[in-house]
Amino acid sequence: MAETFGFELVSPEKLLLSVQAEMVTVPGEAGDMGILPGHAPVISTLRLGVIEVSKATGGEERIFVAGGFAEMSNNKLTVLAEEAVPVAQIDRAKTEAKLKDAREDLADAKTDLARAKAQAAADKFQAMLDCAA
Structure with missing residues (x-):
């Protein structure tokens, strides 16, 4: 062993x-x-x-x-x-929807803090999709 x-x-x-x-x-x-x-x-x-x-x-x-x-x-x-x-539990459809929302939040961000939070969320959801492929 x-x-x-x-x-x-x-x-x-x-x-x-x-x-x-x-x-x-x-x-x-x-x-x-x-x-x-x-x-x-x-x-x-x-x-x-x-x-x-x-x-x-x-x-x-x-x-x-x-x-x-x-x-x-x-x-x-x-x-x-x-x-x-x-x-194995990553739901691609839900994660893709969250990524879309995060990218919209990034486009709408008015402050550096809002941009940083939206970018971090978008990066996380993209990484989740990449590993679930």
Whole structure:
């Protein structure tokens, strides 16, 4: 049996996943990081992207995250995500509608803050569609 480590994915609402993993890839701010058992301690902010989990029991999980933090220490990886959605649960039609709304908000924005919020929303919904393709 391959070596494993503990992995937990937590969103503001709840614990989304708690498993033994063989490998987890996280979308770090500086680039994707592959985490294996015995990985050196690390803390990283996350960008929009997909966490890929190779479970010890077999099978894989793909979860879209919109920001957060990842910490690896003592052979345990914990991800605190600002927002997380299993890729398989992304509804393309609803996400496309939200992207359209965000782009309209961006076009109508009157202040820098409104533009920044609308751009962030548009970027998130586009990233969700890209990973669900």
